Amino acid sequence: MLYYYANITHNVPWTKDQLTDLLKSFDKDNNGQLSWDEVKAAFEFLGSNWFAKHIRTAIALYRADADKNGSINLSNSEFSAFVDYVLSCGFKVD
Numbered sequence: 251m252l253y254y255y256a257n258i259t260h261n262v263p264w265t266k267d268q269l270t271d272l273l274k275s276f277d278k279d280n281n282g283q284l285s286w287d288e289v290k291a292a293f294e295f296l297g298s299n300w301f302a303k304h305i306r307t308a309i310a311l312y313r314a315d316a317d318k319n320g321s322i323n324l325s326n327s328e329f330s331a332f333v334d335y336v337l338s339c340g341f342k343v344d
């Protein structure tokens with residue numbers, strides 16, 4: 251039974267709602283901001299290899315960090331820009 255469940259692959263794209271909840275959960279210090287390390291951990295979780303996660307973190311912060319404070323504010327348009335970028339990467343649930 252466990253073997254059966256372990257081998258189910260959903261292989262469908264994350265929905266925006268799922269990603270929104272998931273990405274918020276990476277605010278490990280609960281300061282309402284996603285720092286570079288927190289963003290990087292999210293990309294790692296979603297399945298980016300070492301190279302891709304650094305590139306994607308850099309692009310995500312470049313695109314979404316509107317006030318250039320080095321982190322993504324979860325309560326304003328920075329976060330929605332970040333979610334849109336992550337969606338555009340086309341990660342699948344597996």
Ligand SMILES: [Ca+2]
Pocket residue numbers: 276277278279280281282283284285288
């Ligand atoms: Ca944080």
Ligand SMILES: [Ca+2]
Pocket residue numbers: 314315316317318319320321322323328
């Ligand atoms: Ca910011």
